[in-house]
Amino acid sequence: MENPVIIFGANGLGKAALDIFQQNGVVVYCFLDDDKALHGTEIDSISVMGATDDDGYLKFIGKKCEAFVAFDDNKLRKNVVEMLVDRRKVMPVNCVHNQSIIASTATIGYGNFINAQVRVGAFATIGQHCLIHSGAIIEHEARLGDFVQIGAGSVINAGVTIEDGAFIGSGVTVVSGVTIGKGARVGAGSVVISDVKKNETVFGNPAQSVKS
Template identity: 65%
Template sequence: MENPVIILGAGGLGLVALDVFQSNGVVVYCFLDDNTELHGKEIHDVSVLGSTDDEGYLKLIGKKCEAFIATDDTKLRKHLVEMLNERRKMMPVNAIHNQAYISSLATIGHGNLISAGTILNTEAKISNHCILHARAVIDYQAELGDFVQVGTGSIINSGVKIANDVFIGAGVTVVSGITIGKGARIGAGSVVIENVAANATVFGNPAKAIGK
């Protein structure tokens, strides 16, 4: 990546994104964050220069700078993606740590965060705006939709299909061939051995819908 990056979001995920870009020798131009208490401060020598809708800095995106959205709030993430699409006619770049393993036969969309130690195996498919935390494993021919979050150390086994907007906590195991419906939530440490319905919340070993 030749251009510097502006990171939208200066919270914890913003720090992860900063580390990812710096691991690849990419210059981070600044943070933009809607928390005005952060404005003018430096985070690991990178300044928080304004809000995420500051046109003075947004106008650099797509010309002199790239952009990455660093928030795990899916609603806000979608809003910022739409804003960049509409106002700057561009998509956020991927943030892929140099210590992640990405198969040459894997497919990755736009705006994804892939943390240190993550594995994307052969023919794994990651769509757009996903967050894969440290040491997550996406095994061969598994597929993730848009805005999927996979927690630290979770294992998504071969052939699993995960729809849009799914949240998977830390330390989850999803066995091979399972389908997880749109908007589902999987509690930390769960072992998923059967399909999960759209918008369901499941937890446990084996994972069961909460309230049932």
Template identity: 65%
Template structure:
């Protein structure tokens, strides 16, 4: 019997997480969100119960409910995860769509969202709190750090290494073996054929550094 889930964030990402979890017949207990204008309102049949640090609802997590954190802002995502660890001694669950393909040898950490049609290959490593959008491919032996976001249809080829908090836009191709440093950003549709330094933004085919 699967526990019901409280989703942190009633935004579009939270609603996408709801659809992913429901694809696996998981019941959504409710949303928590700090936007008071949403409180007590229904979103697609699920109520926004209150704020993210409302102890009246947090007390259920780890006992009667699991939690999923659905904020695409990394700072907010990290602070919510820390709050759950400190107050409830739990890590968020994974939300993996029933149509995603995850090889048995892949390593999947905590709090990841893997949307419909995504493919995670042999011995790939997905760390924690990553967002992998529809039809993305993480090929065999590739590694994602924490809080990585992968756009729809992007391909991270074999043995590429993606650092923490990297953003990869839709339709990007990362060539095999490439390393992308922490906090880098890759614009949509780019083809990355060489390593990208931490904090850099690159775009194009082949991808080149943009900005100062």
């Protein structure tokens, strides 16, 4: 990546993204965040310059700078991505740790965060704007939709489908061939042995529906 990056979000995920970009030799120009208390502060000598919709900085994106969106909250991340596409006609770049292993036959979209020790297997598909945390394993031919979150140390086995916006907690095992529906949530440490419905929340070993 030749251009420097502006990171949207100066929270924990933004700090992790900064570390990854710096290890990869990518210059981070600044952070943008809507928390005014952060404006003018620095994170490892990188300044938080202003709000996420500040045209003074947005004008550089797509010309002199790239963008990466580092918000854990899916709704907020979607809003910033839509703003970048609408106002700057660009998609955020990927942030991929240099200690991750991604098969040459895997397919990866835009704006993904892939942390250290992640393994993505042959012919796996990762959509756009996913968060895949340290040590997660995405086995061969697994398919992740857009805005999917995979917690640290989770194992997504071969042929699993995880639809848009689903959340998989840390240390989860999803057995081969299972489908996790759109917007579903899987609690940390669960073992998922059967399909999870759209917007359903499951937890346990084996994972079972959690009634609200």
